[in-house]
Amino acid sequence: MTEQAVNTPAAQLEAAPPPLTSPPPLVQARALRHEFRRPGSGWGGLLGAGPSALKAVDGVDFEIRRGETFALVGESGCGKSTVARLLCSLYRPTSGQVLYDGTDVASLKGRAAQLPFRRRVQMIFQDPYASLNPRWRVEDIVAEPIRTHRLLQGREAVRDRVAELLQQVLLAPADGTKFPHEFSGGQRQRISIARALASNPEFLVCDEPTSALDVSVQAQVLNLMKSLQQRLGLTSLFISHNLAVVSHVADRVGVMYLGRLMEVADAQALFAHPRHPYTRMLFDAIPDLAMSGQERPAVIGEIADSLTPPSGCTFHPRCPHANNRCREVVPVLLPALGASVACHAVEEGRLR
Amino acid sequence: MTAANAGAARKPVLQVEALCVELRSRGGAVRALDEVSFDIAEGEVLGVVGESGAGKSLTGSAIIGLLEPPLHIASGRILFDGQRIDHLQREQMRRLRGKQIAAIFQDPLTSLNPLFTIGDQLAETIRVLRDIDAAAARRRAIELLGEVGIAGAAQRLDAYPHEFSGGMRQRVVIALALAGNPRLVIADEPTTALDVSVQAQILQLLKRLCRDHGMAAMLVTHDMGVIAEMADRVAVMYAGRVVESGPVRDTIQNPRHPYTVGLMNSIPVIGRRAAQLTQIDGAMPRLGAVPPGCAFNPRCSQALPRCSSERPTAFKQLQTRVDCWLYDKPHD
Amino acid sequence: MGVTLGLIAGYVGGIADAVIMRLADVQWSFPAILIALLIDGVARNMLPRQMQDRIAIYVLVLAIGVSGWVQFARTVRATTMVEKSKEYVQAARVTGVHPLRIMLGHVLPNTLGPVLVIGTIYLAVAIIIEATLSFLGVGIPATRPSLGTLIRIGSNALMSGEWWITLFPSITLAAIVLSVNVLGDWLRDTLNPKLRT
Numbered sequence: 001m002t003e004q005a006v007n008t009p010a011a012q013l014e015a016a017p018p019p020l021t022s023p024p025p026l027v028q029a030r031a032l033r034h035e036f037r038r039p040g041s042g043w044g045g046l047l048g049a050g051p052s053a054l055k056a057v058d059g060v061d062f063e064i065r066r067g068e069t070f071a072l073v074g075e076s077g078c079g080k081s082t083v084a085r086l087l088c089s090l091y092r093p094t095s096g097q098v099l100y101d102g103t104d105v106a107s108l109k110g111r112a113a114q115l116p117f118r119r120r121v122q123m124i125f126q127d128p129y130a131s132l133n134p135r136w137r138v139e140d141i142v143a144e145p146i147r148t149h150r151l152l153q154g155r156e157a158v159r160d161r162v163a164e165l166l167q168q169v170l171l172a173p174a175d176g177t178k179f180p181h182e183f184s185g186g187q188r189q190r191i192s193i194a195r196a197l198a199s200n201p202e203f204l205v206c207d208e209p210t211s212a213l214d215v216s217v218q219a220q221v222l223n224l225m226k227s228l229q230q231r232l233g234l235t236s237l238f239i240s241h242n243l244a245v246v247s248h249v250a251d252r253v254g255v256m257y258l259g260r261l262m263e264v265a266d267a268q269a270l271f272a273h274p275r276h277p278y279t280r281m282l283f284d285a286i287p288d289l290a291m292s293g294q295e296r297p298a299v300i301g302e303i304a305d306s307l308t309p310p311s312g313c314t315f316h317p318r319c320p321h322a323n324n325r326c327r328e329v330v331p332v333l334l335p336a337l338g339a340s341v342a343c344h345a346v347e348e349g350r351l352r
Numbered sequence: 353m354t355a356a357n358a359g360a361a362r363k364p365v366l367q368v369e370a371l372c373v374e375l376r377s378r379g380g381a382v383r384a385l386d387e388v389s390f391d392i393a394e395g396e397v398l399g400v401v402g403e404s405g406a407g408k409s410l411t412g413s414a415i416i417g418l419l420e421p422p423l424h425i426a427s428g429r430i431l432f433d434g435q436r437i438d439h440l441q442r443e444q445m446r447r448l449r450g451k452q453i454a455a456i457f458q459d460p461l462t463s464l465n466p467l468f469t470i471g472d473q474l475a476e477t478i479r480v481l482r483d484i485d486a487a488a489a490r491r492r493a494i495e496l497l498g499e500v501g502i503a504g505a506a507q508r509l510d511a512y513p514h515e516f517s518g519g520m521r522q523r524v525v526i527a528l529a530l531a532g533n534p535r536l537v538i539a540d541e542p543t544t545a546l547d548v549s550v551q552a553q554i555l556q557l558l559k560r561l562c563r564d565h566g567m568a569a570m571l572v573t574h575d576m577g578v579i580a581e582m583a584d585r586v587a588v589m590y591a592g593r594v595v596e597s598g599p600v601r602d603t604i605q606n607p608r609h610p611y612t613v614g615l616m617n618s619i620p621v622i623g624r625r626a627a628q629l630t631q632i633d634g635a636m637p638r639l640g641a642v643p644p645g646c647a648f649n650p651r652c653s654q655a656l657p658r659c660s661s662e663r664p665t666a667f668k669q670l671q672t673r674v675d676c677w678l679y680d681k682p683h684d
Numbered sequence: 685m686g687v688t689l690g691l692i693a694g695y696v697g698g699i700a701d702a703v704i705m706r707l708a709d710v711q712w713s714f715p716a717i718l719i720a721l722l723i724d725g726v727a728r729n730m731l732p733r734q735m736q737d738r739i740a741i742y743v744l745v746l747a748i749g750v751s752g753w754v755q756f757a758r759t760v761r762a763t764t765m766v767e768k769s770k771e772y773v774q775a776a777r778v779t780g781v782h783p784l785r786i787m788l789g790h791v792l793p794n795t796l797g798p799v800l801v802i803g804t805i806y807l808a809v810a811i812i813i814e815a816t817l818s819f820l821g822v823g824i825p826a827t828r829p830s831l832g833t834l835i836r837i838g839s840n841a842l843m844s845g846e847w848w849i850t851l852f853p854s855i856t857l858a859a860i861v862l863s864v865n866v867l868g869d870w871l872r873d874t875l876n877p878k879l880r881t
Contacts, residue, residue, distance in 0.1 A: 075547035088778045111782065118780030131771035135793045141772075145779045184635055185404075192775070199779065214403035214574060219618035219629040226628065241548065248620040248629065271622050285552035287577030289621060291601055298556065299549045302519050 024102060025063035026203060026235050027087060032060040032096035034082055054306055056082040058259035059096075061333065064203075064235060064252075071238040071250035071267070073282075077306045078256040080239045084207045087237060088123050089114070100203075119149045122196035126208035128188035132180040138191055139176030142166065145199035165194040169224060186217035193225065197232070204229075204236040210245060222248060243286060247271050255279045258306060258314040260330075265339030275341045277319045277351070313344065321345040363434070364391040365536050365568045366415065371428035371438075373407075373414050373592075375639065376421070382640040384410055384423060386592045392536065397562055397569045399583030399600065401576060403615075405636050406589040408572045412538045414438075415570070416455050417445035433535070451481055454529035458541035460521035463528075464513040470524050471509030474531065481532040496527040501557055519550035523557065530561065537562075540572045555581050576619055580604055588612050591637050591647035598672030608674040610652045646677070654678060721817070759802055763795040797872055804868025808861035815857055 034057040057079040064070040072080040085091050087098055089105050098105045100117060108114045122145070125131040132141055142162045145151075152158050163173035169190040180188060189209060196204060209225070210218040226249060229236060240246050246253060246267075253270045255263045255278065263276040274280045284296045301318040304310055313331050316322040323344070331342040345351040373385035385407050392398045400408045413419050415430055417440065430438040437448065449455070457463050465473060474493035475486065484492070490509070497505035500523040513521055522542060529537055539558070543551040559582055562569050571582055579586050579600060587597035588609065596609040607613045617630035634651040637643060643650055649659040656677050667679040767773060768791065776786050819839075834853040 075549060085774075090774055090777060111780075115780050118778065121778070123775065123778045125771035125775065127771055131775055133772040133790055133794070136790075144776065144781065148779055148781050186635070195775065195779075215576070216403060216615060216618045216632045217635070219620075219631040220633075222620070223628045223631055242620075243548075244620040244622050247622045281549060283622075285549040286622070287552070287555070287575070287581040289577050289580050289604065289619065291580050291604060299552045302517050302550060303547065 023066055026066045026101060027064040027237070028097075028099040029060055029062050029083070029087070030097045030099065032057055032083065032086060032098065033094050034079075034086055034091060035094045055259050055309065056306070057086065057093075058309075059330075060256075060259075060261050062254055062261065062264060064237060066202075066235050067233055068251045069229065069236045069238055069249055071240060071246040071253045072256055073240060073243060073246050073253060074256035075241055075282075075303055077258065077303055079259040080256050081207055083256075084123070084205045084237060084239050088121055088205050089117065090123075115149065119145070119151075119199045120201050121203045121205065122199060122201040123205040123207065124189070124192050124196050124209045126211055128185040128192065128212055131192050132188055134180055136179075137176065138166075138178055138180065138183075141180070141191065142176070142194045142198055145195065149199055151199065161198070162194075165198055166191075168197065168228065169194045184217075185213050186221055189213065189221050190224065193221075193228070197228070202235060204234050205239075206236060207239045208241070209238075211240065211242065218245070225249070243271075243282060255282070258304060258309050260314060261333055261342060262315065263339055263341050263343075264333065269338050273337070273339075275337055275339050275346055275351070276343050277321055277345065278315050281318070313342075319345075321351055323350075363394060364431075365394050365396075365433060366392040366570070367429075367431040367434075368411070368415065369429045369431070371411070371414060371430060372426040373410060373419065373423055374426040375423055381426070383426075383642070384592055384639055385414065386642075387428065388589075388592070388594050389428075390587050390594060390597055392568045392570060394535070395562065395566045395568055396585065397559075397571055397583045399579035399586040400570060400572045400589060401574065401579050401586055402589035403574055403636055405591070405638065407592040408574075408589050409540050410592075411589070412455070412540050412570060412572050416449060416453055416538055417442075418455075450477070450534070451532040452535050454532065454534040454537045456522075456525055456529050456537060456539040456542045458544050460518060460525050460545070461513070463525045464521060466513050469510050469512055470516070471511075474509070474524070474528060477528050477531045492531075493527075496530055497524070499530065499561070500524070500527045501553075502527075517550075518546050519554060522546060522550075522554055526554075526557065526561070530565070533565065534567060536568045536570065538570045538572070541574070542571070543578060544573065544575065551578070552581075558582065576604065576616065588615070591642050592639070593647055593675065595648065595676070596672065596674050598670075602670070602672055608669055608672055608679065609648075609676050610654050610678070611648045614651075646675075721820075756799060756802060756806075759798050760795050763798055764791055767791045767794050800872045801868055804864050804871075807868075808864050811857065811860060811864075 033055070035053040035055050037053055060079070060083060062070070072083060074080050082091070086093050089098070089108075092106060100121065103117075105117060108117055132138075139159070139162050142165055143158050146158055146161060152161055159176075162176055166173050166175055171187065171190055171194070175183075180191070183191065192209075206225070210221050213221060222245065228234070238246065238249055250267045253265060253267050254261050255270075255276060257278050262278050263270070263274070265275070270279070274283055281297075281299060285299050288296075297320075300320070304314065304317065310317050310327075312325075312327045312329055313319070313322070316326040319326065325344050329344070331344050331347070333340045333342045334347055336346050341347075343351070368388060368390050371385055371388045372383060374381040375384050388407070388411055390398065390400075400411060402408045410419075410423070414425060415437075417437070419425065425438050428438070429436055432448070432452065437445065440448070464470065468476075471490065471493055474496065475489040478484070478489045478492050478496075479486070482489075482492075493509060494505045497508065502508060502520060502523055508516075513524070516524065526542075542558070543554050546554060555578065558569070561567065569582075571579070573579060583600045585598065586600045586603050587594050588603070588611070589595070590611050596603060596607070596612050598608075603612065604616065607616050611632070614630065614632040618632065620629055632651055637647060637650075643660065644663075645661045646652070646655075646659045646664050649655045652659065659677055662677070664675045664677045664680075666673050666675050669679055773786060773790055776790055777783075781789075
């Protein structure tokens, strides 16, 4: 490494050992905002008017500590998948920052600067059928990160490593010569996991990795992911709409609604005592497998349109505890009752 | 009055007896459904649960007469209100559909024609089923929309499907299904594409409608939670066969068949955070690769020697029917 | 040329996409033959007599190529945009693979299916265009053989009852077109890994 390269953010990422004092969080999101411009707006379009920007993520703050699994939960349109992609730097945030190991990811300009970051962060996607290139053989798919980052020299070494990775995800080395379509959904997800692990990452972003799988296959994949994570000391962001799955894997949980975080808490605390009205509603809506026959409050309304979100607290039209302040003022995440909750009712003590 | 008597008092709306559906292929015939049998009583909700490839959707399609070649019914009978319907001609089946048997599918987006307003689609369906004029059909459409919980129905009649949210669209689909006042509705994964909160609402709605109209339902899903919410009885399918069926509370809390046990244990439940979820190793066999004897035996931790050669017959355990040699004991 | 432009338009998007597509739209409105005639006419005027005969064939190729790129570009662009949003491309981006490698190694192979089919159709069209131009007298000079020229000569002779001079070249032309299409279909199926097992 040459002298002048030492102080660039990229070099810092590559070289810096973890500090000796209480470790700072590995990943931080600060005031993260992301808007999607609708096609048809701007001078390229000729079609009519309408709101031109979709605020997918509207001011999100959270951090993920090393070795921890942080889950983001929410229904469709809440922005959790967008957050996942922002954290991987697949999109550039409209405003706000993503900090990885203390460095602002957006400040890494140019491919050379970004490469170390890309090695340390990997992603697993939801759709087992679209996440593998149908024309590539499995061994090439899994080897791609190794080759991109030139982690190993020589074809033998790469081939051996690929075999090792396939075995780690409980597939046979011989499966490397096959094509993706020869595998089932659960097996494909395992191939995706092998690919993600190929670059020896520290941080895994998992976007609904088991939502497309059958329950028994899901159990296999979740067990695998959990054991790998523990063995390799990985930090991960787990996105899901399924609270039960999240309860099984997460250390801390964030609940999102229409682009904002409503509640953040330790998993145990959240599942024992959900605080935010939306979190409670989600819990009430989950089918009761225990068949306790308990009467539960009816779910009110539907998720509002992301293009024209409600004013103030985005949840107020569906909240049984909404007052005037809720309609006008956006609540901020504040510590309360063992969690961080963005709710005026909780803040004002109207809700225990 | 014991449950057995209660069952006999209610005449079954649907009876499926040893239904076999085969796929004609160049190499021969492949069994997609293998001697599937169950009943649905009047006003009862039967949940048919299984993973992908188990054949649950296929069963629904066979009943409602929507099997496309090379799939065909090879043997067995389907009786609706005591009358055989599996051998009906297309035209006769079509008349039965809509009026007596209705269907709700998974994707509300493709169930509705995007080019027509929902009012038009509703009215068209209504007029096919009943001989009334356009104005009366429109009134009935408003009535139906109100029943499925769409507020401001009169104004919404002239909206197009894409102007509705997923949950609303599914309500419209349900309204369409209700239009002919059917005796049986076959719902294939009706809430899978919807968010959890919307799912809860739709399930409530379906439950209420079944109760109010005395409608029976066959609810096909992979989600045990949905079954727990909605069904009275449940049939568990595996590799084209029914392996267990019984009252829902019984089957969920006290599963008999090793597959059902494995399935229930692999579902993550809030509050029960174990280090590892129980998993069933291996995968469901594909069509044409079903092992001899019991289809589940290669993956079964309790397999007996006879399981790999003899296909189990049905055994009764109280009100549950299990197809498993483990239950071959003198009982009842 | 069409494939490259389409790939760029689809992958890069934005202004490049808009410009290339507008160009395509403009050219789309001209029939291929007209464009070929135009290029040919320009070439004739620009070049001295002696050269014309020799390079006529290259001018022809250029003319047909320029008139046809739009189809390829359109198709490739559409497929590229679809594939670009698929997760395996996103996975490659997250891994840090160079965008050029993604375009050529990941997206391109998956766009080739439709391209092959169109390619063979267009090969057939190209043959027909060449024949037409020759028929009109502006293609390959009469000193070189061409099916179109034969048909033209034949049509002159029609009046005198020698119909076969037109008929056989026409049948040959049709046969060539048909076999090229079939070849294209076969090629596309063979190259599809999903159908191999």
